Every structure is written in structure tokens, then in C-alpha cells.
Amino acid sequence: MKERMNNIEHDPLTVEKEEWKRRQLKSRLKQLLTISSPIFILILWEFLSRTGLVDARFFPPPTEIVGTFITMGTSGELFEHIGISLFRIMAGFLLGVIPAIILGLLMGLYSPLRHFFSPLIMALMPIPTLALLPIILILFGIGEVSKIVTIAGSVFFPVIINTVAGVITIDRIYLDVARNYGANSRQFFFKIALPGALPVMIEGIQMGQAIALLTIVAAEMMGANSGIGYLIWTSYNAFLLKEMYVGLVLISFFGYLFSLILRGFQNKLLPWR
Amino acid sequence: MNTPAKISIRDLTKVFYKKGSSVTALKGVNLDIEDGEFVCLLGPSGCGKTTLLRILAGLETPSTGEFIISREKEERPLQSMVFQERGVIPWLTVRENVAFGLKMRHLPKAYVKERTDYYLEKVGLEQFSTLYPKELSGGMKQRVSIARAFANDPEILLMDEPFAALDEQNKFILQEELLSIWSETKKTVLFITHSIDEALLLSDRIVLMSSQPGTLVTEKRIDMPRPRTMEEVRANADLASSFVEIWTHLQDEVQGSRM
Numbered sequence: 408m409k410e411r412m413n414n415i416e417h418d419p420l421t422v423e424k425e426e427w428k429r430r431q432l433k434s435r436l437k438q439l440l441t442i443s444s445p446i447f448i449l450i451l452w453e454f455l456s457r458t459g460l461v462d463a464r465f466f467p468p469p470t471e472i473v474g475t476f477i478t479m480g481t482s483g484e485l486f487e488h489i490g491i492s493l494f495r496i497m498a499g500f501l502l503g504v505i506p507a508i509i510l511g512l513l514m515g516l517y518s519p520l521r522h523f524f525s526p527l528i529m530a531l532m533p534i535p536t537l538a539l540l541p542i543i544l545i546l547f548g549i550g551e552v553s554k555i556v557t558i559a560g561s562v563f564f565p566v567i568i569n570t571v572a573g574v575i576t577i578d579r580i581y582l583d584v585a586r587n588y589g590a591n592s593r594q595f596f597f598k599i600a601l602p603g604a605l606p607v608m609i610e611g612i613q614m615g616q617a618i619a620l621l622t623i624v625a626a627e628m629m630g631a632n633s634g635i636g637y638l639i640w641t642s643y644n645a646f647l648l649k650e651m652y653v654g655l656v657l658i659s660f661f662g663y664l665f666s667l668i669l670r671g672f673q674n675k676l677l678p679w680r
Numbered sequence: 681m682n683t684p685a686k687i688s689i690r691d692l693t694k695v696f697y698k699k700g701s702s703v704t705a706l707k708g709v710n711l712d713i714e715d716g717e718f719v720c721l722l723g724p725s726g727c728g729k730t731t732l733l734r735i736l737a738g739l740e741t742p743s744t745g746e747f748i749i750s751r752e753k754e755e756r757p758l759q760s761m762v763f764q765e766r767g768v769i770p771w772l773t774v775r776e777n778v779a780f781g782l783k784m785r786h787l788p789k790a791y792v793k794e795r796t797d798y799y800l801e802k803v804g805l806e807q808f809s810t811l812y813p814k815e816l817s818g819g820m821k822q823r824v825s826i827a828r829a830f831a832n833d834p835e836i837l838l839m840d841e842p843f844a845a846l847d848e849q850n851k852f853i854l855q856e857e858l859l860s861i862w863s864e865t866k867k868t869v870l871f872i873t874h875s876i877d878e879a880l881l882l883s884d885r886i887v888l889m890s891s892q893p894g895t896l897v898t899e900k901r902i903d904m905p906r907p908r909t910m911e912e913v914r915a916n917a918d919l920a921s922s923f924v925e926i927w928t929h930l931q932d933e934v935q936g937s938r939m
Contacts, residue, residue, distance in 0.1 A: 578766065580763060580764075580766050580767050581769055584761075584763060584767050584780070586739060587737050587738065587759075587760065587761045587763075588760065588828075589757060589781070591784075599769075602771040679771045679772075679812040679813070
């Protein structure tokens with residue numbers, strides 16, 4: 408401190424430039440920290456597993472899991488599992504999100520609808536869709552439809568609740584503006600309710616996306632003969648733990664990828680934020 | 681008065697009732713405003729002036745009484761409101777905000793564009809037309825709000841303390857801009873404010889309101905020729921005495937409501 412006092416810079420711009428450089432360096436260090444934590448865990452895992460400090464049968468070293476991933480990938484079987492799971496997630500996601508947005512906007516705009524539907528939603532929401540899987544299987548059979556319906560069911564609730572909340576929290580003054588300038592109900596819906604609710608709605612969709620991944624794995628474990636969940640479950644049963652880890656890593660990867668995609672959408676859809 | 685009033689308010693009363701208690705926001709309000717007149721409604725906060733404006737804007741219904749806004753052209757909307765600063769819609773660009781009323785009325789695209797361009801230029805926002813309101817200053821947002829109301833070409837304009845949130849320098853600038861746009865169109869304006877200076881600069885007539893229950897107490901004509909500037913208003917001795925007169929009135933009101 409004393410040293411700095413002696414070297415007083417007389418140009419304010421230079422002083423601020425130095426300060427700015429210091430801040431840049433700091434933020435770069437923080438980025439480095441963010442990347443370093445997963446790498447650190449992987450190295451630690453590799454080391455513990457290789458040295459036998461943890462049982463390599465249960466925790467095979469990451470490099471070997473990568474090797475398994477490559478052999479599974481070259482046989483082509485892996486991509487079939489991924490493909491079918493992605494299809495189920497996408498279809499289920501859309502089947503859940505679209506009605507949730509429409510009904511949620513209507514409930515937010517028209518209070519009679521809100522009063523009518525909200526007890527039903529409150530009552531159904533706490534029931535895990537997976538607990539309903541037996542009934543879903545009875546209703547829709549063991550084919551694709553039952554998995555898609557399971558995912559749609561679990562995505563529906565966070566999205567509808569956030570959509571309703573999004574509409575209700577729109578500042579009243581925008582509703583007044585729309586009314587004063589003669590907006591009809593269609594214009595209210597598309598110009599005010601939908602864009603105004605969008606930020607909160609997207610948070611709900613993010614949540615729904617995470618829940619869809621949780622659900623697909625469990626649903627495929629119980630009633631399927633393909634998919635990533637099925638891969639994890641059968642590998643575990645056959646004590647093929649490396650294969651099981653490949654499935655787990657895939658789920659983690661897709662979760663990350665989906666939230667990145669949604670963030671990208673968010674920036675596109677909300678340029679005004 | 682020989683000419684029929686543009687806005688005519690008769691015995692307007694508004695009571696807010698909620699679980700056993702009631703507040704009389706407006707009581708027996710009678711007011712006639714001529715075509716092309718700029719009237720400021722001046723009063724302390726909570727005197728019901730905003731309620732009166734919201735009733736005229738169709739955002740509240742009166743408990744009893746009625747008002748008539750006379751229509752000159754069939755295709756015109758009856759009224760448009762200049763809202764406070766928060767009234768600019770954040771998910772629409774400057775251009776879309778200005779065009780809002782015109783679009784709601786499904787007018788032809790070319791006409792919407794022409795009118796929007798005209799008023800964007802009038803308020804000096806043409807190079808900001810693609811920006812979102814978050815990138816604008818408070819004064820610029822209010823320009824958007826003013827342009828939106830004028831572009832809509834209504835029979836009358838209602839203004840709800842549009843400059844209340846601005847700093848004083850910006851307020852002066854915008855007040856004069858408003859006057860210059862207004863003088864082109866000569867629309868009938870009902871302007872709400874709690875600033876005596878603002879009322880003196882803008883009005884043909886100032887109507888004073890008292891609070892609880894909100895009634896119109898007295899009115900004052902401002903005969904100073906237009907165009908006016910803030911400097912002239914400040915330097916004018918008549919207006920200085922008007923200021924004092926209005927202030928004494930309001931002071932009594934505010935003191936009275938404190939008792």
C-alpha cells in the first residue's frame with residue numbers, strides 16, 4: 408500500500424485502465440474456476456480408481472468409460488437407444504408444454520377459468536406421474552404412447568403453474584394501456600398476455616425440461632425395451648457398470664445441452680429484457 | 681357557452697366500497713370542456729383526479745352520473761391516454777409502441793407506417809425506433825407515450841401526470857414539446873397534474889380540486905397568448921399572482937385534509 412502511494416499515477420485514465428485490467432483478470436480467473444471443478448473431479452476419480460483406493464468394479468476410471476462409450480458407439484446400438492429416448496422426450500415435452508401454455512394463459516387472463524381449474528391442478532400436481540405409470544400402461548399400452556404421455560404429464564405442471572403466475576404478475580398498467588387503446592381479446596392474448604408472461608413461463612419450461620429427463624429414465628426402466636433408461640437398467644442388472652455409466656453420462660450431457668438450447672431460445676425470444 | 685362542449689361531465693360520483701367501509705373519490709363533479717381547450721386538473725394527491733381521468737378513459741365506471749365525449753369523425757377513437765412513464769410496453773420496440781393504437785384498430789399498414797413515422801419524427805425518436813424501452817431514458821419513454829397517443833388521432837387526449845417522474849430540466853423540455861405538437865393538432869386535452877407551474881404553462885383553464893370527497897372547487901382562466909415558454913411564464917407578473925392564488929387555495933385544501 409505504502410509503495411503504491413509513493414508511485415502515484417498522475418493520469419486518471421491510466422489509473423482506471425489498470426483497474427479495468429485487474430477486473431478483467433479477476434473475471435477470467437472465475438471462468439477458469441468454473442471449468443476446473445468438473446475436470447478436478449474427473450482427475451480425482453481416475454486417480455482413486457487406478458490406485459485402487461475406491462473399488463474399480465463400482466467406480467471404473469473415466470478413461471475406461473470413454474473407451475466403452477466409443478466401442479458402444481461404433482456398434483451403432485448406442486445411437487438407437489439415444490434416438491428413441493430423444494424422440495420420446497421431444498414428443499412428450501411438446502405434448503405437455505403446448506397445452507400447458509394455452510391453458511395457463513387462458514387461466515391467467517380469465518379468472519373464472521382460473522378458479523375452476525386451479526383446484527384440479529393443485530390436487531393433481533403432487534402426484535408423481537411415475538406413480539401413475541401402471542394406470543398409464545393400462546390405458547395406453549406398453550408402446551411409445553405410454554412413455555410420451557408419462558413425460559407430457561410431468562412437464563405439464565411446472566409449465567402451467569409458471570404460465571399462470573407469469574400472466575398474473577404482468578404490471579396492471581400494460582393491461583390498462585391495451586384496454587385504453589381498444590385491444591380486443593385476441594390482441595390481449597397475443598400482444599400482452601403471451602409476451603408479458605414469457606419470462607416466467609420460460610423458467611417453467613426449463614424446470615419441465617429437467618423433469619422430462621428424470622422421467623424418461625425412470626419410465627424406460629419400468630416399461631420399455633429400448634432407450635437410455637433401459638440401457639442403464641439392463642447394464643446394471645448384468646453388472647456391466649461401465650455401460651451403465653455411459654448411460655448416466657449421456658443423461659447428464661443431454662440435460663446440459665437442453666438447458667443451453669433453452670437459454671439460447673430465451674435470448675432470442677426476450678430481446679427486450 | 682354557445683358551442684356545444686367537447687367533453688361534458690354531469691353529476692359524476694364515484695364511491696369505492698369494500699367490506700363495510702367506503703371512500704367517496706368523486707362527488708357531484710360537473711365540468712364542460714370546449715373543443716380544442718387545454719384544461720389542467722390540479723389538486724393534491726389522493727383528491728380523485730386520477731379516478732376522474734380513469735373514468736373518462738373507460739378504465740373505471742362511475743357510480744352515478746354520466747359523461748359525454750362528442751364525436752366529430754366516425755372512425756376516430758373517442759379518447760387516448762398518455763400514461764405515466766411505466767406505461768410504455770417493454771416488449772414492444774419504440775416504433776411498435778407508437779403504432780400500438782393504430783394496430784389495435786387494424787388500420788392499413790401504409791397508413792400506420794406514415795402516421796408512426798410522422799410522430800416518431802415529431803418527438804425526435806426516429807433513430808431510436810428499433811430500440812426497446814429499457815434502452816431509453818425517462819424523458820424518451822414519455823416521448824414514446826405522447827407520440828402513441830397523438831398518432832392514434834383520438835377525439836380527446838387524457839394525460840395522467842405524464843411528467844411527474846422526470847427531472848425538472850427534462851420536464852421543461854417535454855412540456856414545451858408537448859405544447860408545440862398540441863398546437864398543430866388543437867386536440868382537446870384534459871391533463872392531470874399536481875404541479876402549479878406545469879398547469880400555468882400548459883393550460884387555457886385550470887380546474888382546482890379538493891380532496892375527500894373529490895369535488896371541483898374553482899377554476900382559473902390563463903389568458904396568456906401562445907406559444908408560451910417557461911421563461912415567459914416565469915417572468916409574467918399576472919401568472920405570478922395566479923400562482924400565489926392557486927397555492928393559497930391548495931394550501932387550505934391540504935391543511936384542511938390534515939385536520
